[in-house]
Amino acid sequence: MVDHIKFTTEIAEDWKSVLSLLHHDKYNHCIKRIRDASSTSQLQSKLWLVSEIVNLNIDVERVALLAGWYANFITPLLVDELGVKYILNLDSDPDVKTISYKFNKRHKINKDQTKNRDVVCLYRCETHDVMFKPINYGYFDLVINTSCEHMFPMKKFRELNGGNSNPIYVLQSSNDRQYDDHINCVDSADELADQSDIVDVMYSGERELSNGMTRYMVIGR
């Protein structure tokens, strides 16, 4: 079981740079969201996710994060626990790109590609609404969406991105209907699998997080 993030000096440096950024007027509206993205329940759900992928012994090199927010917890977990080589984070919020690059600066793709040679994993972030436009960034072994309650059922994404690739989907949602932006809550992992057209279920489960909400997770194709 994965129960912690390896807090290295590199991570410390990157995360410190996020705090520096928040001193600028241009970004101080992001403080609350960064705090929300750094909560206990956020970490719990990401540790759970990576633990189950480790348990399934899935070989993963390229990962797409859908609505991955700042990818502050998931990136070090994917790199250190699974040896992921490439992470693409697609989020519709324009602030995410700048801030998530700060959080993950050690993995950021440089325009000068020769500088990337020593980087263990490359991280890329784009402002992109994944339900309206297909993603055209090559193949992915794993597509992770831990924000399913915020968007249209994932069957739509799969329709948009059919093609020849057949990634494993890792999906999380919740039954917490108190927030207006939770527009697609579910009441079971089965419901999440069903609305996402997951027929080959490799893992399915639920967990109560520290904030009291029940979180559901499905891994499969």
Add this chain to the structure above:
Amino acid sequence: MMNNILCIKWGDKYDDSYVEKLNEQCEENCSVPFKFWCFTDKPEKDWHIPIPTILDKFFDEKRGFFWAYRKCYMFNHGQIPNDNSHFPDNSKFLFLDLDVIIHQDLKYFFELPNDKPWIVRGWWNDIHMVKQNYAKHKSTPINSSAILWKSGQMMPVWEHVKKHNELIFFTYASLDNYFAHHWYDPWNEDSGFLRGFPQGDIYSWYKGNVFPDDMELKKLRLGHKICLFNNSKESNDVGELKLLW
């Protein structure tokens, strides 16, 4: 170019007197020639245009999302070849909600540059909150109570709504929020498809004028062109407007 002022009325929230009063206000406050039209679910007069129904099946009454979708029909109407029964090519359109008070000459709007469509920019919103709540689909900076466009200019919006109907009706609680996510850029306000009317043109009775300096509510600002009575609360008292007619 022919000037058209449009409004839309469906259901029972507003009775016919609101349409009549809007028409009357336009007559009194527009010094350039125009035609007044009302899209309605109960067409009775020659200036009434029946509201189409092709999007009705995507509206979930229980959720109430994208409830103002009928406004989208205006962006298509009259733009189809051989279907310009109401509007000739090269028309200009000023849409106004029924719950507005017009203070100044509407000629101003018809003389604005028309390289882009215009929409109400809710200057009463705190831009920091707009950005903070963007992903939460709250604090929307755009308001569709007044929109200005020329023939064909809003067709991309209509085509987009038609193409992504199920997705849009599921995702966006309001038309304004949809606009803010697809046709406006709060981070770079001059770069979007839609352009916001400048400060000083349109204010809100219930929300104020310009954040943070002029936010007094329920105050008439007669130097502005239009006062909106937009109020997202269920308790919106449409009668309050009548007291100011």
